[in-house]
Amino acid sequence: MNKFPEQLKKLRKETNTTQDELATKLFVTRQSISKWEAGDSTPDLATLIKLAAIFNVSLDALIFGTDQDSRIDSTEFVFNPKTNRYVRRFGKMNFWDFLAGYWWAVALLLFIIGFFSIFWAGR
Template sequence: MNQFPTQLKKLRKSTNTTQDDLATKLFVSRQAISKWEAGDSTPDLTNLIKLTDIFNVGLDTLVFGAKPEEKVDSTEFVFDPKHNRYVRKLGKMNIWDFLAGYWWAILLIVFVIGFFSAF
């Protein structure tokens, strides 16, 4: 969550909201907001959801800094927080994904066919 403090501060400043105003909306202290922006602590899930409502952004944008205008087909892709990017869900594979993942199997099949056709 190392991008969260930067995102929170950027979103707060873009809406001209002070730490006091934000603290009042979330029913926390101004020091709590300051610690979140400094990266010394993180808000709980309830406050994260409230922050997404206050700034009208998605959780991906708030926590990971994903661009809000990115439209991702959630039936085909899922967010991988370990690599901080969207990856294709398993089971939704096209021919190019298959060839990229199983090139060795295709070579094996070609070799076996070539071997038996020599007889």
């Protein structure tokens, strides 16, 4: 699921940057770059931010391989870190989800039904 190693290698090749050149820019060894591209280790957050700046990409594009042109509507989608994917904020709603979210409407409806049943029963 980790796309970082292949993304790093792809971005480095696209910019015609060698592992040595990238290592020099990041103040790390060439072996570190090689391990990152092989998936044997992962850089820390500060280095990831520097890599994103060097390649002029977002962290999402660098780590997850998301398309840079795609924009996520945050009102409809939320990022799930367990699956590394964006999921709908409000999934399909079933009856129990409706009751949990609109319990007050159900309580009001039951109150109105109860009130009118008492009113009509007294006639």
